[in-house]
Amino acid sequence: MGKPTGFMEFERKETPNRNPEERVKDWDSLHEHLTTEELQEQGARCMDCGIPFCQTAEEKNGASMGCPIHNLIPEWNHLVYNDKWEEALHRLHKTNNFPEFTGRACPAPCEGSCVLGIIEEPVAIKSIEQAIIDRGFEEGWVTPQPPENRTDKEVAIVGSGPAGLAAADQLNKAGHTLTVYERDKRVGGLLMYGIPNMKLEKTVVDRRINLMKEEGINFVTGTEIGTDMHATELTDNYDAVILAGGATNPRDLEIEGRDLEGIHFAMEFLHANVEKLLEDEHKNEFISAKDKDVIVIGGGDTGTDCVSTSMRHGCNTLTQFEIMPKPPASRGEENPWPEWPHVYKVDYGQEEAKARFGDDPRQYQVMTKKFLGDGNGNVKELHTVEVEWKTNDDGQKVLEEVSGTEKVWKADLVLLAMGFLGPENPVLEQLEVERDERSNAKAPYDEYHTNVDGVFAAGDMRRGQSLIVWAINEGRGAARECDRYLMGSTELP
Template identity: 85%
Template structure:
């Protein structure tokens, strides 16, 4: 009642598109304490429930003890707040920057007022912990003699490795790229998650005894069955990295790329002065991003920093409402219209939100030399068919031609792409993911566990951490007959 919500101020969009530095400034300690004071110590803290409802996350999937560390920050007990935060979250420096904060969508205060600035407080706690030297390597006192292989070093893989190592097992993480981090390193742009922040945590994990093997793809460089022979257990956390394609006329033209190819190569160039791989640049180009999710937003923001000539983002769904609809009640994640950081930057430079809603791309057209030069689209509306499903219906007379010499496909992912599951003969679900029950994580193959996007499909970074922790817990139970891991 005394304090209004205040978030860390964003840097000027027109200035920040000239660099790759972080997007936001910081709140002062006094401001953060005031934001912590807004937490009501409510009877049922929905912010930490962490459930899926109607495909929408409700509350924090890692069950962060949010009211507790909010109160500790309010009282100036930062070290105790850090201890509470690390009880449930291995990597708050990642979620504090890159998580969309479903906890805030389920904040009880959010029913009548803007919710508590939970994400800002979380990031401030862990950043202060590193600044004060409170975050130190904590290797296990005893080793079990059991060996665990983790395939993939994204948030699920790193969380699984951290927890399995904490239990005393000898953990080796395999990563096909040259740097550890997976999505954290290569899929999230630098301004959203600084790579030094990722490397800092990787270095800590290495000091705690985890071995990392980079530039090695399981299933190609090393046959997957070799892991089951050499290790006592295997945790698969390779992600759902097979992109959804747009198989229409002209798809084979040059200048049409998957979003992750664009983002991955950009990060590689920024990190490696000796970068030899082809770099996809949006400089002086008319860019169209097809897809309206977080990956599409990252493509928008990256293109802005390259210095694109124009930028348009297509979304096939209708424009979200300004406030919650009747089918989207609290405490579900609010599906409402918002201008994210990438759209904010495009709007600052070009004068308007770059998104076009209910647009279907019909074909790509080339310039005669094999390069894309334009897109042909039509507006659609969503109708309910005889089976009760929503289907798109084209609106006559809404055809349009768009100029484009760089098209980025950011339409989501279809499932795992690597051959590990095939070589291990792991049973799949209907969406081609590794079949394993949430909470158990054991696949159809004895001693092989699956976690993160490889098991649940494309999801949030915080769900990946949840699943990595859970898979390590069940792996420990499998190896020792019991477990003390949460």
């Protein structure tokens, strides 16, 4: 414990965001910086609990409790307080391959399980994590670490999102030769194309990818396994294969008018926007929200990213529909600590919309019934009804429409951000990988081996849509079991 009385002396202070009215004018990072003294004070708030729930990962009711990669949080909080930043970085890298990603894009389940959070605001763990890795790069402490010796084993990884990158990084440390296949133009998967630049700068992603290249990892872009290359070519030519292609099959809204122009999946919208920013602002086509009445259907991080991106385009109006009730201001009895707190909060996108339009753009317990067009094939409005959640005789939560609450909304751009159903890549079919009831690759957690010899699965492709930190957890785990398969034993954690 850095300072036994720190939690009594200092209040929580997170890395501040830039002014929302100013930041919507550009695509630069949302974040400003805390001073070294402020970060040390935040580290001092850590109580070094007898049971550090922050780093003890569990799942309950579909939500994460604590850090899925078991970050040694009290240890590096203590080191930051004592101004031992390089040592803190070494501690951080013991469990987390990419703290610069999680420090920016992870929702921080660790903070939801912070013991201090029972009585006060939790320790600003995420802010400290980002500060440690950013300082590590600034000071030149993060350098390429290629393995001293190479084995004669070659491994192919499908997908370069956080799970695939974590698996590659770990297996490279073990000395194997890695080739990572990515269907898009650039490496990074969700990190590159699914998260807007202001939330995760692409220079940060490229910096880590370049480091991995210098460490000997080979990346092949623009190649979709299952389409451009038959998946069996991998099993024929490599000693093992890890499938980490994500769960990218979006949930659709199959109602009247769905075929109208102007209705898009969220990732279609976000992906094209990133391409526009990275490749060629004038030539690449993208879906623009400029001067449009935008409606985002669905909440979560993806919905928020659509809100924020639309704000930067210069939308005319913006509304976001959520089918669930508005969360309470504080934990309910059914949501006790150390579960992730399901409470109302205004995320960065809603903060920006509120700054411009005067109110949180979210409308709760709203169901879209149909889309209407303008006579030329374009969406011009959608019809909704309010709903209530009730419990049926079997104890299940069911939706019931509220009579008399029908409403018509202007809309010429509708973005569907309702989650994902499972993998879309035909690689599973070509390799004859068994699937679970949700269509994900079937492989036991902590084993990751599919029914096909030498083929492993990790991340969203195995577990379904989840957090970036769970993807890293699974990538590391799949690497460990792949190494054990190749060598008979493993020293990977």
